[in-house]
Amino acid sequence: xxxxxxxxxxxxxxxxxxxxxxxxxxxxxxxxxxxxxxxxxxxxxxxxxxxxxxxxxxxxxxxxxxxxxxxxxxxxxxxxxxxxxxxxxxxxxxxxxxxxxxxxxxxxxxxxxxxxxxxxxxxxxxxxxxxxxxxxxxxxxxxxxxxxxxxxxxxxxxxxxxxxxxxxxxxxxxxxxxxxxxxxxxxxxxxxxxxxxxxxxxxxxxxxxxxxxxxxxxxxxxxxxxxxxxxxxxxxxxxxxxxxxxxxxxxxxxxxxxxxxxxxxxxxxxxxxxxxxxxxxxxxxxxxxxxxxxxxxxxxxxxxxxxxxxxxxxxxxxxxxxxxxxxxxxxxxxxxxxxxxxxxxxxxxxxxxxxxxxxxxxxxxxxxxxxxxxxxxxxxxxxxxxxxxxxxxxxxxxxxxxxxxxxxxxxxxxxxxxxxxxxxxxxxxxxxxxxxxxxxxxxxxxxxxxxxxxxxxxxxxxxxx
Numbered sequence: 001x002x003x004x005x006x007x008x009x010x011x012x013x014x015x016x017x018x019x020x021x022x023x024x025x026x027x028x029x030x031x032x033x034x035x036x037x038x039x040x041x042x043x044x045x046x047x048x049x050x051x052x053x054x055x056x057x058x059x060x061x062x063x064x065x066x067x068x069x070x071x072x073x074x075x076x077x078x079x080x081x082x083x084x085x086x087x088x089x090x091x092x093x094x095x096x097x098x099x100x101x102x103x104x105x106x107x108x109x110x111x112x113x114x115x116x117x118x119x120x121x122x123x124x125x126x127x128x129x130x131x132x133x134x135x136x137x138x139x140x141x142x143x144x145x146x147x148x149x150x151x152x153x154x155x156x157x158x159x160x161x162x163x164x165x166x167x168x169x170x171x172x173x174x175x176x177x178x179x180x181x182x183x184x185x186x187x188x189x190x191x192x193x194x195x196x197x198x199x200x201x202x203x204x205x206x207x208x209x210x211x212x213x214x215x216x217x218x219x220x221x222x223x224x225x226x227x228x229x230x231x232x233x234x235x236x237x238x239x240x241x242x243x244x245x246x247x248x249x250x251x252x253x254x255x256x257x258x259x260x261x262x263x264x265x266x267x268x269x270x271x272x273x274x275x276x277x278x279x280x281x282x283x284x285x286x287x288x289x290x291x292x293x294x295x296x297x298x299x300x301x302x303x304x305x306x307x308x309x310x311x312x313x314x315x316x317x318x319x320x321x322x323x324x325x326x327x328x329x330x331x332x333x334x335x336x337x338x339x340x341x342x343x344x345x346x347x348x349x350x351x352x353x354x355x356x357x358x359x360x361x362x363x364x365x366x367x368x369x370x371x372x373x374x375x376x377x378x379x380x381x382x383x384x385x386x387x388x389x390x391x392x393x394x395x396x397x398x399x400x401x402x403x404x405x406x407x408x409x410x411x412x413x414x415x416x417x418x419x420x421x422x423x424x425x426x427x428x429x430x431x432x433x434x435x436x437x438x439x440x441x442x443x444x445x446x447x448x449x450x451x452x453x454x455x456x457x458x459x460x461x462x463x464x465x
Contacts, residue, residue, distance in 0.1 A: 006029060006030045006031040006094050006095070006135070007030070007135060007136060008027075008030040008031070008135065008136045008137075008138055009030070009031045009032075009033060009128060009132060009135050009136070009137050009138070010027050010030060010031070010032045010033070010138050010139075010140050011032075011033050011034075011035065011099075011121070011124060011125045011128065011137065011138070011139045011140065012024075012032060012033070012034055012038065012140050012141075013038065013118075013121055013139070013140060013141035013142070013143065013146065014038045014041040014042060014045075014117075014121075015141060015142045015143055016140050016141060016142060016161045017034075017038065017042065017055075017056075017059040018042075018045070018052045018055045018056060018059065018393075019055075019142055019161060019393055019395075019424070019428070020161065020393075020394070020395065021055050021058035021059040021062055021395065022062065023161060024062055024063070024066065024082060024096060025082065025084055025093065027093065027094055028093060028094070029093060029094050030094045031079060031094040031095045031096075031097070032082070032094060032095070032096050032097070033079075033096075033097050033098075033099045033124075033128065034063065034096070034097070034098055034099070035098075035099050035101040035120065035121050035124040036098060036099065036100050036101050036102050037101055037102070037117050037120040037121055037124070038121065039060075039063075039098065040117075041117060042056045042059055042060055043056075043060070046060060052393075052396075054399070055393070055395055055396075058395075063096070065085070066080055066082055066083070066096050067080050067096065067098070069081075076097065076098050077097060077098065077099070077100065078095075078097060079094075079095030079096060079097035080095060080096055080097070081093075081094075081095055082094055082095065082096050099124055099128070101120055101121070101123065101124035101127075102120075104120075104123055104124065104127055109126060109130075109153070109154055110123045110126060110127075110153075111123055111149070111153050118143070118146050118149065119149075121139070121141075121146075122139065122146070122149060122150045122153055122155065125137060125139040125150065125155050126153060126154060126155060129155060129156065136156075136157055137155075137156070137157065138157040138158070138159055139155055139157070139158045139159070140158075140159050140160070140161050141158070141160070141161075142160060142161055142424070142425075142428070147159075147160070160425075160428075161428075162427075162428070170416065170426055170427065170432070173432060173435055173436065174213070174216070174435065174436075174439055174446065175446075175447075175448040176215075176216060176217060176264065176278075176445060176446040176447040176448055177216060177217035177218070177219065177260075177261065177264055177447065177448075178209070178211075178212065178216055178217070178218050178219075179219060179220070179221075180218065180219070180220040180221065181220075181221055182220065182221065183220050183221060183222040183224075183225065184208075184218065184220045184222075184225045184227075185225065187208060188204055188208060190204070190205065191203065191204050192204075199240060199241070200240075200241040201230065201238055201239065201240055201241065202227070202238070202239045202241060203236050203237070203238050203239075204236070204237055204239065205235065205236065205237070206232060206235045206236060206237050208237065209229070209237050212229045212232060212237055213229065213232065213439055213440055214229055214230070214231065214232065214440055214441065214442045215228060215229060215230075215268070215274065215442065215444065215445035216228070216229045217229075217242075217264045217267075217445075217447070218239065219244060219260060222244075223244050224243075224244050224245075225244060226241075226242045226243060226244040226246075226247050226260070226263075227239040227240055227241050227242055228240045228242060228267070228445075230442075231442070242267060244260070247260065247263035247264070247266075247267060248260070248263050250263060250266050250267065250270070252266060252270070252290075252293040252294045252296070252297035253292075253293040253294075253296040253297045253300075253301075253346060254293070254346060255289060255290065255293035255346060257290070258286065258451070258453055259450060259451055261281075261285075261447055261448065261449050261450050261451075262286050262290050262449065264445075264447045265277065265279050265287075265290050265291075265447040265449065266290055266293075266294055268445040268447060269290070269291065269294035269295070269298075269409070269411065270294060270297075270298070271445075272304070273442075273443070274409075274443060274444065274445050275404065275408075275409060275410065275443040275444065276401065276404075276409070276410045276411075276412070276434075276438060276441075276443060276444040276445075277291075277409070277410070277411045277412070277444075277445055277446075277447075278411075278412045278431070278434060278435055278438070278444065278445070278446035278447070279291060279411065279412070279413045279414075279446075279447055279449060280414060280415065280416065280431065280435070280446065280447070280448045280449065281415060281448060281449025281450070282415055282417065282449070282452055282462050283415055283418065283452070283454070283458065283462065284452040284453060284454030284455070284458040284459070284462065285449035285450065285451055285452055285453065286449060286453055287413045287414075287415075287449055288338055288339070288342050288385075288387065288413055289342045289345065289346070291385055291411050291413055292308075292339060292342050292343070292346075292385070293346065295308045295364070295383040295385065295411070296308070296360055296364050298383060298409075299363075299364045299365070299383065300360070300363050300364050305381050305382055305383050305407070305408075305409070306365065306380075306381045306382060307364070307365035307366070307367060307381075307382045307383075308364050308365065308366045308367070308382065308383045308384075308385065309366075309367050309369055309379060309382050309383070309384045309385070310339055310366060310367070310368050310369070310384075310385045310387065311368070311369045311370065311371055311374055311384070311385070311386055311387070311400070312371075312386065312387035312388040312389075338387065339366070339368075339385075339387075340357070343357045343360055343361070344357055346360075347360070371392075371396070371400065374399075374400055374403055377403050378403060378405040379403050379404060379405050379408050380405040380406055380407060380408060381405075381406070381407040381408060382407075382408050382409075383408070383409050383411065384400075384403075384404070384408060384409070384410050384411065385411050385413065386400060386410065386411065386412045386413065387413050387414075388413070388414060388418075389412040389413060389414035389430065389431045390414035390415055390416050390418060390419050390424075390426075390429045390430075390431045391414075391419060391420050391421045391424065391429075392429070392430040392431070393421075393424065393429075393430050394428075394430040394433040394434070395430070396430055397412070397430035397431070397433065397434055398430075401434070412431060412434065414429075414431040416429060416431060416432065
């Protein structure tokens with residue numbers, strides 16, 4: 001690599017490119033280096049049947065498009081100017097180079113066991129730090145343990161990739177509802193109420209709910225008032241009156257809400273004006289049960305949709321699903337046992353529970369689909385349940401949600417405390433991303449579930465472990 005005017009040199013780990021294939025355009029005027037080991041890892045992943053295989057191929061295509069202007073291998077090693085696609089070519093970023101880290105030989109200060117790919121990437125960063133003492137060399141990785149190893153090995157700067165991080169603290173993530181300590185109507189001096197389509201709406205001054213946003217649920221201490229913000233416009237907030245008692249008395253497929261959060265979630269699923277419902281909450285809070293009960297009600301009883309499609313993140317589906325026997329749905333069964341568990345729970349009081357479960361599966365046309373086969377589809381007239389969504393990247397969730405066709409409702413379920421991915425954190429999870437991104441979208445609602453109702457043992461474990 002030759003001298004550069006850029007003050008920083010970023011070395012990217014594989015997981016950063018998988019997390020955001022477009023990350024190469026996010027480092028502004030600074031230079032980016034990709035070790036050869038990273039390219040080898042991307043090549044190894046791109047042909048596997050993994051949920052990240054498409055991200056690997058996307059990253060490879062972007063790297064190729066940037067380096068395609070190079071006329072020699074020396075130029076690739078020195079660095080090729082990064083140009084934003086579809087933008088005036090005068091707007092230039094830093095340079096991208098490929099570093100041949102396989103040519104590095106063992107030396108003092110390097111990590112041993114160079115067969116370990118993480119060690120190879122760290123050694124590459126250490127070499128570049130020694131080679132360019134006048135520049136700030138930064139290793140960027142989403143692997144916490146790799147960051148600790150790099151710092152312990154003597155690398156001065158190691159960072160997480162945070163460009164796509166929309167919130168700095170999970171406490172800033174909207175819960176989807178707002179509780180008022182005092183009865184709402186006591187503070188209202190002026191209201192414009194009207195009926196439309198059999199529903200009651202209220203227009204009040206925005207000062208009463210200064211921080212509300214579309215589809216946020218509002219309730220107060222009176223246990224009488226409950227509403228949903230429909231619009232915030234011209235210093236006015238339009239509320240859809242839902243009624244606390246009415247919400248708590250909702251029933252879908254024999255299931256009623258236990259608390260107000262479950263009632264909000266149920267309302268969001270049943271409302272045809274909401275295309276995307278997002279449910280967050282701890283294990284045992286009722287997310288899957290409520291979602292499945294509402295889906296069965298809308299498909300079987302109301303006939304609003306033709307089928308229920310269930311999918312989820314399936315680590316390590318990449319390596320294992322191909323070796324499981326049977327059809328795609330049979331291969332997915334081990335990862336979607338939570339659906340069967342909830343179906344059994346809903347029908348445990350029936351005279352013949354197994355027959356009832358079989359009836360629900362067939363009548364509702366419940367289909368279990370792998371994420372690998374969701375890509376490229378256009379799903380029409382269906383309820384799509386995306387379970388364990390916390391393990392998906394923003395790019396993966398975008399791919400799934402954009403499959404939504406005419407007359408389809410998407411439901412994302414997840415628990416940010418149970419992330420299994422090696423390169424995701426609660427702050428960078430795709431679930432966090434869509435909660436924040438869809439905050440002001442009139443067709444989406446998110447609800448954070450409270451409480452654990454699975455058992456007193458589960459509740460104690462959630463609170464104390």
